Amino acid sequence: MEAVYTKSPDFVQRDVAGECILIPLKRTLTESNCIYVLNETGAAFWRQLDGHRTMKTIVSSLLDHYAVQAEQLEKDLATLIDDLVSIHAITTADA
Amino acid sequence: MQRLTRLPVLPSRHPLHGQWELTCRCNLRCVMCYTDCFNRPEHIRNELTTHEILRIMDEVIEVGCLELCLTGGEPLIRPDFFTIYEHAISNGLLVTLFTNGTMITETIADQLASRPPKRIEISVHGATASTFDRITQQDGSHRRVQEAIAMLMDRRLPLTLKTTAMTINKGEVLLVKRAVQSMPRVGYKVGDEMRPALNGSVGPLALGLTPDECATLFQQDQEIWNELCTRESKPAALCSSGEHRFHIDAYGMLQLCSGNRQEGYDLRTGSFRNGFYNHLPTFPCQWKVASDSAAPSQVVPHV
Numbered sequence: 001m002e003a004v005y006t007k008s009p010d011f012v013q014r015d016v017a018g019e020c021i022l023i024p025l026k027r028t029l030t031e032s033n034c035i036y037v038l039n040e041t042g043a044a045f046w047r048q049l050d051g052h053r054t055m056k057t058i059v060s061s062l063l064d065h066y067a068v069q070a071e072q073l074e075k076d077l078a079t080l081i082d083d084l085v086s087i088h089a090i091t092t093a094d095a
Numbered sequence: 096m097q098r099l100t101r102l103p104v105l106p107s108r109h110p111l112h113g114q115w116e117l118t119c120r121c122n123l124r125c126v127m128c129y130t131d132c133f134n135r136p137e138h139i140r141n142e143l144t145t146h147e148i149l150r151i152m153d154e155v156i157e158v159g160c161l162e163l164c165l166t167g168g169e170p171l172i173r174p175d176f177f178t179i180y181e182h183a184i185s186n187g188l189l190v191t192l193f194t195n196g197t198m199i200t201e202t203i204a205d206q207l208a209s210r211p212p213k214r215i216e217i218s219v220h221g222a223t224a225s226t227f228d229r230i231t232q233q234d235g236s237h238r239r240v241q242e243a244i245a246m247l248m249d250r251r252l253p254l255t256l257k258t259t260a261m262t263i264n265k266g267e268v269l270l271v272k273r274a275v276q277s278m279p280r281v282g283y284k285v286g287d288e289m290r291p292a293l294n295g296s297v298g299p300l301a302l303g304l305t306p307d308e309c310a311t312l313f314q315q316d317q318e319i320w321n322e323l324c325t326r327e328s329k330p331a332a333l334c335s336s337g338e339h340r341f342h343i344d345a346y347g348m349l350q351l352c353s354g355n356r357q358e359g360y361d362l363r364t365g366s367f368r369n370g371f372y373n374h375l376p377t378f379p380c381q382w383k384v385a386s387d388s389a390a391p392s393q394v395v396p397h398v
Contacts, residue, residue, distance in 0.1 A: 012187035016159045017109050019102055023187045027211050029280060032253040035161075035189070037097045083096045 001059070004093035005081065006051040011089045013046055020046065022089055036087065041066060041073070042080050051093050102161070105339060110371045112340045113155060114164040114353055117179065118142055119293070119345050121169040123195055123231040125220070127261055127302045130168050132294040133345070142345045145175040147363060149182055151347065154367035156186050162213065166193035166353075168345065177206055189213040197236050199243035208250040215247060216255045221263075222270035230263055248278065255282035260312060261289065261302040269316050285319060290354060334382035337375040351378050 012023045020043035022036040038046055041062065048058045059077065063070055084090040105111060119133035119142070133139075143151070155163070163183055170176055171194055183190050192207075196217040207215070217240060221227040227237035247254050256275050260268045268285060275283040289303035304312065313319045336342070336352040343349055348359030349370040358378040360370035 012185070014156075014159075014161075014187040016161050017102055017105050017111065019104075021102075021161075022096075023189065025184060025210055027213075029251045029253055032211065032213055033100045034098050035100070035102075037099055037102070039096075042096055080096055 001054065001056040003055050004052065005049055005055070005084075005090045006093045007046070007049050008089050008091065022046070024087070024089075036089070038080075041068070041076060045077060045080060049090065108338050108372065108376075110155070110158055110160050110339070110341050110367075112162045112164075113160050113343065114166060114340075115343045116166050116168065116345050116353065117148070117170045117176070118168040118173050120172045121167060121195065122172060122197060123169070123233045123236060125195075125231050126263070127230070127259065127289055127299045129290040129292045129299055132292040132296060134168065138345075143347050143363075145178055147347060148175075148179055151343070151362050151367060152179070152182060152186075152188075154362075156188065158368050158371065160188065162189045162191065164191040164193060169195050169198065171198040171203065180212075181210065184210045184212070191216065195231070195236075196240040196243035197231075197233070199246060201246060204243075204246040204250055204252075207247070207252060211252055214253045214255055216257055217244065219256045219258055219271050219275070221258075222267040222274060226264050226267055244278070244281075248281065251280070254280070255284065257284045257286065259289075260285060260287045260304055260309065262304065262308075263302060265304060265308065265312055268312060272316065272319075285313075293356070334380065336380065336382075337378065341371060341375065349375065351375060351380055355380055355382075 010024060010026045012025060014021055014023060020038045020040075022038065024031060024034075024036075027034075044062055044065065045058060048061060055077070059070070059073060062068075062073060066073070081090070102111070116130070118139070119130040120139055121128070121131060121134055124131055124134075152163075165180065165183070170192065173179070180190065180192075190212040191214045192212050193216050219227070219240065220230040221237070224237035227240070228234050231237075244254065244256070256271070256278075258264065258268050258271050272283055272285065275281055287304055287309050289300050291297045292299060313323060334352070336355070340352065341349060342352045342356075343362065344356065344359070347362040348356070349362050349367065350356050350359045355378075360374040362370060365374075
């Protein structure tokens, strides 16, 4: 929970037709046609990533704004972080 | 997080896809081209400036456009092309580039590879240099396009090649297709649509194939024929231009599509949002007739 994540400058976040999407700028041939769509919690998480706030701070902030159990939120964010790391959209701040 | 190729739900009206004719300038003079009649100094002087393009593009992005096709003319002929391209890419537009390929150099290929587009489309007019150069009216254009294709493939850029079948090249269309099939990771599509020139001249139409000639040609290729038959068997869908699609010409006029310029909204003086939501729906279109009547028959899509 003390981890800090940084957004990659190689992704642009946009709000299009009510969806929060991530667009890779350095797309490979296999992902030339794809976008990544975040759900509401994922979008809120992405907006709070600033390279300084710890996960603990972000989770606390999200719990203040969303009617969700802490355990469920932490589980969902762990999955989301795995996904974002796997596409290189975020890195740990000291990486 | 979902990895998708398109948004799951769209409002009934949203400017998701745009096509932007950045210029009518071109270094080739293709015999069937509908924009070349405006490849003249008096028209070029009236094309949008860099500043105007970037301002309008910001409005297009703000309203939520996701996919933008940059076309011409030849878009790479604009000295500010990469200013425009970089602005689009860095602001999260999925860019498709229509180019004739002849201006692509190693440097330009590197620039494209550093911020890859969603797709690059190049027209391959014939399998032989003589047919190709006869259509472009430019000696050496076939060789330069072949070199461009190699440069883009070397950089693993997403490439689609295409041919418009016409009287001059009908004997080579399938040869082009076979050649493309031997190229790894390269797509191919064929079309047959001829359009009147933007100045109203019907000259290009004389190069079009008759329906019988199209059928004779495409029946020789099972893959193309099956695709056409599948498409023909589906109920005709109403065109989504003006609902999810729009077109901007080289002079800043917002239109329903590149094939329908009967009316336009001037983006030099009005906002994109106002033009898209309040004006495009009022523009006439023969394809937007009552939902129970079929759209005009079209054998293959415009390429």
